Amino acid sequence: MAGNPVPVPVPAADVKILCIDDLRIEASEKLPVGARDFYNSGSTDQITIAENTTAYAKYRVRPRVLVDVSKADTSTTCFGRKVSFPLGVSPAGLQAMAHPEGELATARACARRGINMAISSFANYTIREIRGSGLGVAPIKHAIQMYTLKDRGLELKIIREAEAQGCTAIFLTADSPVLGVRYNEWRNDFRTPDGLGFPILGWDSERIRKQSHDDSFMTFNDDAHNWARDIPWLRSVTKMEIWIKGVLTAEDTLKAIEMGCDGIIVSNHGGRQLDGVPATIDALPECVEAAAGRIRIHVDGGIRSGTDMFKALALGAEYVWVGRPAIWGLAYAGERGVELMLEIFYNEFKRCMQLTGCNSVKDITKSCLGVVRPDGPLARL
Ligand SMILES: Cc1cc2nc3c(=O)[nH]c(=O)nc-3n(C[C@H](O)[C@H](O)[C@H](O)COP(=O)(O)O)c2cc1C
Ligand SMILES: CCCCC(=O)C(=O)O
Numbered sequence: 001m002a003g004n005p006v007p008v009p010v011p012a013a014d015v016k017i018l019c020i021d022d023l024r025i026e027a028s029e030k031l032p033v034g035a036r037d038f039y040n041s042g043s044t045d046q047i048t049i050a051e052n053t054t055a056y057a058k059y060r061v062r063p064r065v066l067v068d069v070s071k072a073d074t075s076t077t078c079f080g081r082k083v084s085f086p087l088g089v090s091p092a093g094l095q096a097m098a099h100p101e102g103e104l105a106t107a108r109a110c111a112r113r114g115i116n117m118a119i120s121s122f123a124n125y126t127i128r129e130i131r132g133s134g135l136g137v138a139p140i141k142h143a144i145q146m147y148t149l150k151d152r153g154l155e156l157k158i159i160r161e162a163e164a165q166g167c168t169a170i171f172l173t174a175d176s177p178v179l180g181v182r183y184n185e186w187r188n189d190f191r192t193p194d195g196l197g198f199p200i201l202g203w204d205s206e207r208i209r210k211q212s213h214d215d216s217f218m219t220f221n222d223d224a225h226n227w228a229r230d231i232p233w234l235r236s237v238t239k240m241e242i243w244i245k246g247v248l249t250a251e252d253t254l255k256a257i258e259m260g261c262d263g264i265i266v267s268n269h270g271g272r273q274l275d276g277v278p279a280t281i282d283a284l285p286e287c288v289e290a291a292a293g294r295i296r297i298h299v300d301g302g303i304r305s306g307t308d309m310f311k312a313l314a315l316g317a318e319y320v321w322v323g324r325p326a327i328w329g330l331a332y333a334g335e336r337g338v339e340l341m342l343e344i345f346y347n348e349f350k351r352c353m354q355l356t357g358c359n360s361v362k363d364i365t366k367s368c369l370g371v372v373r374p375d376g377p378l379a380r381l
Contacts, residue, residue, distance in 0.1 A: 042271030049271025052302025093122025175246025288316030306348025
């Protein structure tokens with residue numbers, strides 16, 4: 001065979017992973033049942049989690065043809081930083097259960113791909129460790145996700161640490177006065193695995209494992225949280241941007257504007273909180289309309305392809321986030337798996353832009369979409 005070109009070796013494992021669903025399947029096979037169900041499930045009847053993904057299918061893309069897209073540019077800005085494309089990794093806790101390097105690996109993969117990441121207050125590493133891991137690769141902006149805590153001293157301590165480490169924004173998760181009804185956690189008696197702590201909250205493994213996830217959440221989470229008490233307080237103690245995560249209505253969009261928040265994330269917590277709330281892509285239009293450009297709007301939930309990203313942007317989101325895909329990437333192959341996940345989204349998004357004649361993210365507007373109505377022609381938005 002001398003003289004024949006040497007074939008480029010393709011890692012056998014990656015050949016199978018062509019899309020995010022492939023990653024979900026591979027990751028789910030690798031994870032123990034308790035961890036898999038904790039990550040993959042939604043609440044109660046799983047209606048919202050399912051709709052988060054399927055709701056995208058009713059939209060159709062209206063492409064413009066014969067456009068020179070040879071220089072299509074997927075970049076945009078998020079938190080004042082240029083990002084390679086409009087996707088970030090949502091704050092999802094307990095990433096070291098998927099891979100020992102957990103959030104450290106996610107931060108590195110995000111930095112390498114040139115996008116932002118939100119750090120869950122339930123991360124298995126400290127803010128310093130996670131920031132350091134990403135910054136060691138490239139500049140990256142982080143948001144720190146927070147719940148309203150019974151212990152204000154601890155809440156302030158987390159804010160000060162986030163500031164000291166250079167986080168840009170707080171994502172205040174507003175949809176979780178209590179956790180949703182999660183049968184999987186109860187059936188499996190889900191406990192955080194031995195050895196994993198929540199260092200941002202100051203909890204070690206031994207303490208966490210004494211309680212169910214539900215009980216430990218309520219030990220510190222304050223279900224008395226409210227706009228009037230918590231937002232002015234946050235404003236008075238920090239200069240970080242304040243984003244409300246978990247908005248699903250026009251009313252709460254207006255409230256966030258009234259309270260002077262910097263942005264909202266239209267989110268239903270990946271269908272893990274109240275089952276029966278709308279898919280985020282269905283809640284987005286009313287929030288965008290109510291906002292009328294007065295507040296920044298991001299969205300997460302059920303985004304599984306570059307075309308889903310495109311649809312969310314066309315409906316008015318500035319930037320989108322994904323939760324489970326990062327966890328599946330971690331479970332599949334650690335940092336390399338998260339990189340693969342980001343690569344899939346990037347390639348699909350870029351191709352979708354090119355195939356619709358969009359040369360920049362700003363070109364993605366409502367006119368790019370239509371909606372399928374039964375027995376009728378495509379209806380324009
Ligand atoms: C395992 C897991 C843990 C999560 N932990 C948090 C958290 O600590 N704080 C939070 O605000 N949201 C949390 N979320 C919700 C995500 O931030 C995000 O809203 C959701 O995952 C987006 O939906 P997707 O997974 O369909 O992309 C978590 C989600 C998952 C799947
Ligand atoms: C480890 C995850 C923290 C709580 C949470 O937000 C969730 O379970 O969805």
